[in-house]
Amino acid sequence: MRRYLxxxxxxxxxxxxxxVSINWLIPRLMPGDPIRTMLSRGASGDExxxxxxxxxxxxTFGLDEPAWQQYLNFWTSLARGDLGISVWLFPQxxxxxxxxxxxxxxxxxxxxxxxxxxxxxxxxxxxARSKWLDNTLLPLGxxxxxxxxxxxxxxxxxxxxxxxxxxxxxxxxxxxxIPGWNWPFISDLVSHWFLPFASLFLVAFGGWAIGMRNMxxxxxxxxxxxxxxxxxxxxxxVRRYAFRNAVLPQLTGLAVQLGTIVAGxxxxxxxxxxxxxxxxxxxxxxxxxxxxxxxxxxxIVVGVLIANFIVDVIYVVVxxxxxxxxxxxxx
Amino acid sequence: MSEMEPDVRAVQAAEGLPAQxxxxxxxxxxxxHFALRNPKLLIGGGVVGALLxxxxxxxxxxxxxxxxxVGPQAQAPSAQYWLGTTNFGxxxxxxxxxxxxxxxxxxxxxxxxxxxxxxxxxxxxGYRGGLVDEVLNMITNVVLVLPALVVLIIAAAYLQARGIxxxxxxxxxxxxxxxxxxxxxxxxxxxxxxxxxxARLSGRRAHSIVFREIAPNMSxxxxxxxxxxxxxxxxIAAGLDFIGLGPTEGVSLGLMMHNAVTWGxxxxxxxxxxxxxxxxITAIVGSLYIMNVGLDEVFNPKLREL
Numbered sequence: 001m002r003r004y005l006x007x008x009x010x011x012x013x014x015x016x017x018x019x020v021s022i023n024w025l026i027p028r029l030m031p032g033d034p035i036r037t038m039l040s041r042g043a044s045g046d047e048x049x050x051x052x053x054x055x056x057x058x059x060t061f062g063l064d065e066p067a068w069q070q071y072l073n074f075w076t077s078l079a080r081g082d083l084g085i086s087v088w089l090f091p092q093x094x095x096x097x098x099x100x101x102x103x104x105x106x107x108x109x110x111x112x113x114x115x116x117x118x119x120x121x122x123x124x125x126x127x128a129r130s131k132w133l134d135n136t137l138l139p140l141g142x143x144x145x146x147x148x149x150x151x152x153x154x155x156x157x158x159x160x161x162x163x164x165x166x167x168x169x170x171x172x173x174x175x176x177x178i179p180g181w182n183w184p185f186i187s188d189l190v191s192h193w194f195l196p197f198a199s200l201f202l203v204a205f206g207g208w209a210i211g212m213r214n215m216x217x218x219x220x221x222x223x224x225x226x227x228x229x230x231x232x233x234x235x236x237x238v239r240r241y242a243f244r245n246a247v248l249p250q251l252t253g254l255a256v257q258l259g260t261i262v263a264g265x266x267x268x269x270x271x272x273x274x275x276x277x278x279x280x281x282x283x284x285x286x287x288x289x290x291x292x293x294x295x296x297x298x299x300i301v302v303g304v305l306i307a308n309f310i311v312d313v314i315y316v317v318v319x320x321x322x323x324x325x326x327x328x329x330x331x
Numbered sequence: 332m333s334e335m336e337p338d339v340r341a342v343q344a345a346e347g348l349p350a351q352x353x354x355x356x357x358x359x360x361x362x363x364h365f366a367l368r369n370p371k372l373l374i375g376g377g378v379v380g381a382l383l384x385x386x387x388x389x390x391x392x393x394x395x396x397x398x399x400x401v402g403p404q405a406q407a408p409s410a411q412y413w414l415g416t417t418n419f420g421x422x423x424x425x426x427x428x429x430x431x432x433x434x435x436x437x438x439x440x441x442x443x444x445x446x447x448x449x450x451x452x453x454x455x456x457g458y459r460g461g462l463v464d465e466v467l468n469m470i471t472n473v474v475l476v477l478p479a480l481v482v483l484i485i486a487a488a489y490l491q492a493r494g495i496x497x498x499x500x501x502x503x504x505x506x507x508x509x510x511x512x513x514x515x516x517x518x519x520x521x522x523x524x525x526x527x528x529x530a531r532l533s534g535r536r537a538h539s540i541v542f543r544e545i546a547p548n549m550s551x552x553x554x555x556x557x558x559x560x561x562x563x564x565x566x567i568a569a570g571l572d573f574i575g576l577g578p579t580e581g582v583s584l585g586l587m588m589h590n591a592v593t594w595g596x597x598x599x600x601x602x603x604x605x606x607x608x609x610x611x612i613t614a615i616v617g618s619l620y621i622m623n624v625g626l627d628e629v630f631n632p633k634l635r636e637l
Contacts, residue, residue, distance in 0.1 A: 011472045012476065015473045015477060018473050019477060143617040146562065146566075148570065148573070148585075150569075150609075151613065154588065154609065157597055158602065162600065163600070263478060263480035266481075267574070270573070286575070293485065297485050301477065305476060
């Protein structure tokens with residue numbers, strides 16, 4: 001158990017190291033000069049002032065130092081939790097802006113991921129090997145997973161939001177509401193939350209249902225299922241064993257898919273102008289605020305790593321085989 | 332989601348992989364026999380083929396470029412402009428057919444590169460084993476955990492000029508890890524088979540054993556992997572385009588959605604601007620997935636419903 005988790009932690013630590021290095025390296029590797037890009041924002045014809053601005057920027061970014069020194073500086077400031085100052089929302093620190101956006105992203109991401117995983121698994125197990133469901137609803141599942149997250153969002157926003165007028169389509173809450181713990185505000189919050197949640201949920205749901213359906217079919221073909229059936233075990237019992245075995249790969253799948261789901265949440269937020277990290281990334285791009293962009297990148301990577309670790313721990317708890325194996329090797 | 336299926340399945344399938352069932356011609360004939368009778372494969376392949384043909388042929392009949400202001404602004408579909416026009420008077424149909432072209436291109440480049448990298452890493456790790464395996468496995472796990480789209484956003488944000496081929500290259504370089512893992516698992520199981528031992532004893536070189544003995548035994552799986560990668564690359568590209576990091580020249584389906592949302596097509600009710608591009612992507616990727624299920628049934632006798 002300890003060895004397994006230690007190995008995982010090593011991988012995550014390495015990933016974090018790689019992510020920070022990418023973050024440092026990309027602006028320096030790419031063709032073009034980020035400082036010139038920044039200068040072009042406030043371009044003026046005056047040569048002398050351009051030169052002074054250039055020197056100023058080089059100094060603030062620390063670009064006048066040797067590369068290894070810059071790299072070390074990058075880590076030191078990161079260790080202090082300093083991701084720089086936003087250009088777009090000057091002079092707010094990037095960390096602060098990102099922290100205020102994280103709750104919105106989590107509010108979409110957590111329920112959509114967990115509910116779609118649970119519901120998709122249930123439904124997939126239900127549909128497997130029942131001819132009618134298999135042939136009608138599973139193509140639907142494939143179409144759902146093939147839908148780009150933002151397009152489903154656009155369709156829902158247009159159909160249920162603008163044409164039907166049932167739901168608001170932009171922002172976290174209406175312009176007229178005053179944030180507070182009162183009923184009108186909370187219902188406003190929920191009605192704004194619902195459509196982005198629903199579109200995220202639906203796309204993910206299709207994928208889990210299909211994954212589960214395929215796993216169940218494999219499990220029902222396994223020898224233990226045949227044996228149970230030969231013993232005359234009721235169909236429901238066989239299915240229950242199959243489900244318990246099939247859930248484990250689905251759990252691994254959850255870890256593998258986290259990156260995709262997070263990306264989906266970012267895109268969905270952009271459609272609904274939901275003020276989470278995805279919207280911040282869009283603003284950062286539009287305002288060429290590279291500090292904010294890179295800070296958002298690190299936040300997302302750290303979030304995905306933490307979530308992966310949680311899935312690992314759950315896996316150990318859920319799968320009795322890994323547990324006994326580990327205890328055996330420890331003893 | 333569907334991207335993970337082969338990963339999980341590979342391990343299971345590896346245990347029951349057939350060790351060359353019958354002479355190759357007969358197997359091919361048999362596969363073809365089942366392929367032509369598989370509705371999923373035929374329907375999926377038909378939709379993808381029709382859209383590919385549209386993307387290849389239709390742009391030849393578009394007189395002006397896809398981004399030229401040709402007509403009246405914000406017009407609903409009509410006989411002259413089949414899919415209406417944008418806020419600026421661009422022909423949506425022209426944009427759509429050119430967009431199909433770039434969608435297929437990005438899928439081909441991105442999926443192709445990811446397949447090659449994933450297979451090279453997977454074969455090497457699985458066949459060599461030892462320290463090489465450890466290192467490659469570590470790299471694979473690291474890239475697997477990194478959220479691809481977010482890495483791509485950072486990379487693309489610093490590029491002044493972005494082309495479709497370059498986008499495909501970047502996507503390919505970030506989406507190979509699950510292939511590497513699956514191929515490695517299958518290679519590990521095949522590498523201990525008798526026929527591989529025999530080839531090794533006869534003094535063949537490692538790469539010849541991998542390509543002549545191991546790869547052919549999982550060729551159907553590799554082909555299906557490429558299809559999934561193709562679809563995945565299209566979806567990632569659409570996401571990047573939608574954020575506004577699409578090609579700086581030309582047009583793509585994701586970019587159309589980006590423009591539609593940016594210029595208020597939703598509020599103005601201009602459904603003809605944002606429905607076709609998303610529908611195109613969904614149709615292509617969904618048909619690819621369904622086609623893959625069909626292929627699975629063709630190649631795997633256990634799954635055939637007769």
